[in-house]
Amino acid sequence: xxxxxxxxxxxxxxxxxxxxxxxxxxxxxxxxxxxxxxxxxxxxxxxxxxxxxxxxxxxxxxxxxxxxxxxxxxxxxxxxxxxxxxxxxxxxxxxxxxxxxxxxxxxxxxxxxxxxxxxxxxxxxxxxxxxxxxxxxxxxxxxxxxxxxxxxxxxxxxxxxxxxxxxxxxxxxxxxxxxxxxxxxxxxxxxxxxxxxxxxxxxxxxxxxxxxxxxxxxxxxxxxxxxxxxxxxxxxxxxxxxxxxxxxxxxxxxxxxxxx
Amino acid sequence: xxxxxxxxxxxxxxxxxxxxxxxxxxxxxxxxxxxxxxxxxxxxxxxxxxxxxxxxxxxxxxxxxxxxxxxxxxxxxxxxxxxxxxxxxxxxxxxxxxxxxxxxxxxxxxxxxxxxxxxxxxxxxxxxxxxxxxxxxxxxxxxxxxxxxxxxxxxxxxxxxxxxxxxxxxxxxxxxxxxxxxxxxxxxxxxxxxxxxxxxxxxxxxxxxxxxxxxxxxxxxxxxxxxxxxxxxxxxxxxxxxxxxxxxxxxxxxxxxxxxxxxxxxxxxxxxxxxxxx
Numbered sequence: 001x002x003x004x005x006x007x008x009x010x011x012x013x014x015x016x017x018x019x020x021x022x023x024x025x026x027x028x029x030x031x032x033x034x035x036x037x038x039x040x041x042x043x044x045x046x047x048x049x050x051x052x053x054x055x056x057x058x059x060x061x062x063x064x065x066x067x068x069x070x071x072x073x074x075x076x077x078x079x080x081x082x083x084x085x086x087x088x089x090x091x092x093x094x095x096x097x098x099x100x101x102x103x104x105x106x107x108x109x110x111x112x113x114x115x116x117x118x119x120x121x122x123x124x125x126x127x128x129x130x131x132x133x134x135x136x137x138x139x140x141x142x143x144x145x146x147x148x149x150x151x152x153x154x155x156x157x158x159x160x161x162x163x164x165x166x167x168x169x170x171x172x173x174x175x176x177x178x179x180x181x182x183x184x185x186x187x188x189x190x191x192x193x194x195x196x197x198x199x200x201x202x203x204x205x206x207x208x209x210x211x212x213x214x215x216x217x218x219x220x221x222x223x224x225x226x227x228x229x230x231x232x233x234x235x236x237x238x239x240x241x242x243x244x245x246x247x248x249x250x251x252x253x254x255x256x257x258x259x260x
Numbered sequence: 261x262x263x264x265x266x267x268x269x270x271x272x273x274x275x276x277x278x279x280x281x282x283x284x285x286x287x288x289x290x291x292x293x294x295x296x297x298x299x300x301x302x303x304x305x306x307x308x309x310x311x312x313x314x315x316x317x318x319x320x321x322x323x324x325x326x327x328x329x330x331x332x333x334x335x336x337x338x339x340x341x342x343x344x345x346x347x348x349x350x351x352x353x354x355x356x357x358x359x360x361x362x363x364x365x366x367x368x369x370x371x372x373x374x375x376x377x378x379x380x381x382x383x384x385x386x387x388x389x390x391x392x393x394x395x396x397x398x399x400x401x402x403x404x405x406x407x408x409x410x411x412x413x414x415x416x417x418x419x420x421x422x423x424x425x426x427x428x429x430x431x432x433x434x435x436x437x438x439x440x441x442x443x444x445x446x447x448x449x450x451x452x453x454x455x456x457x458x459x460x461x462x463x464x465x466x467x468x469x470x471x472x473x474x475x476x477x478x479x480x481x482x483x484x485x486x487x488x489x490x491x492x493x494x495x496x497x498x499x500x501x502x503x504x505x506x507x508x509x510x511x512x513x514x515x516x517x518x519x520x521x522x523x524x525x526x527x528x529x530x531x532x533x534x535x536x537x538x
Contacts, residue, residue: 054434072437086431
């Protein structure tokens with residue numbers, strides 16, 4: 001269980017303080033798939049970084065199970081949008097996964113079987129010796145997923161992981177991810193600005209408002225069976241509702257752009 | 261030149277003659293390289309015999325005639341090996357120092373903020389500017405040359421290394437951190453390898469700069485080496501021998517750069533792909 005209690009985040013910069021998150025609370029159950037949805041600059045990545053332990057809160061608490069989150073931990077592994085940066089480009093597919101096993105101090109004898117298991121899970125077992133530069137964008141993301149799963153975390157924190165992929169690959173990645181989620185029972189916190197993506201994936205969507213002073217404005221439960229068909233009237237209705245919810249924020253950001 | 265009519269029987273598709281010999285990339289490179297040398301040779305000959313005076317610009321054949329006995333007697337080889345030793349000692353020690361300190365500066369903010377202003381000023385002291393003081397400090401023996409090459413290499417490699425360490429993507433460091441890597445592992449297994457392309461670039465630039473600085477250093481403060489050969493020939497107005505020395509520098513620089521590239525391609529290839537964006 002991940003519990004965010006009245007978390008605020010203020011950045012101090014040379015140009016003055018920036019109030020990024022204002023009194024955010026959210027409880028995520030074990031095995032739950034939660035999407036943080038909102039426009040750019042709404043602090044959803046900040047919240048994810050706080051959950052990972054990369055950034056400290058200015059006030060409030062973040063609890064993982066019974067312990068407060070004080071730093072990064074392999075129980076909560078982050079996956080980044082730019083897999084090319086997140087992976088180690090000088091290591092092959094197999095070696096990238098092995099890197100995780102080495103730093104988590106797994107016994108060497110167990111490496112081959114573990115690498116095998118997770119590369120198979122993301123269908124990269126036939127690309128073991130390729131380097132990240134030889135993989136497509138989707139394959140790099142799958143490698144990032146395999147590397148994360150191999151250290152056996154409880155939570156996957158995903159920061160717009162599919163935003164840079166083409167539409168077809170993105171849909172394929174949704175299927176892959178949901179399948180892995182079903183098979184492994186991980187808790188997933190997934191940041192996106194794509195309403196359709198959030199609806200396709202999540203058990204629950206936390207809609208966030210634009211900064212400064214971003215907050216979770218609405219929590220939406222989706223109890224529709226997967227795969228979710230975009231032409232299903234219920235899904236379409238949900239899409240429109242969320243879009244309407246986000247509209248004032250988008251309008252606000254356009255006005256701000258024009259004012260600048 | 262006649263273009264032979266080539267017929268490829270391959271599936272009977274192409275019965276037209278091949279476009280030209282320039283179509284093959286390898287052949288094209290080789291032909292153009294040869295052409296480039298021939299043109300240079302002719303231009304040189306032209307400058308020597310028509311535009312200027314053969315004493316000021318000795319004709320190419322004359323230069324080669326001078327070069328052969330110098331090569332055979334081992335005179336050039338001796339000068340080359342002494343200059344190369346100086347470059348190598350200064351380059352290797354300068355690179356090592358530059359990498360070690362560069363990595364620390366890239367990683368330790370306080371150290372960087374403390375030393376950066378001094379480095380930013382001192383980097384403008386080229387090895388040539390340091391020759392007079394080097395001679396006073398170390399005499400005209402080997403040490404002054406090692407020092408000068410070290411000096412030139414050190415700052416270039418240092419600045420590139422620091423930049424490389426800095427540009428290690430945050431995502432890569434954080435990814436390693438949440439997989440369970442400690443700070444030392446992140447440093448050794450993530451940050452330093454990420455900086456390798458920058459370090460190599462710095463070393464390549466430093467190698468070229470070492471070649472440039474060894475010559476003035478030897479002209480002003482040595483009694484051996486290619487620079488000294490230039491200096492001595494100039495005093496004796498032996499333009500032939502000056503040209504032999506100049507050609508030697510060209511060929512040497514070219515060869516060393518190729519060796520460097522070969523080494524990078526063979527040993528460091530996997531580290532050389534810069535961050536690939538998805």
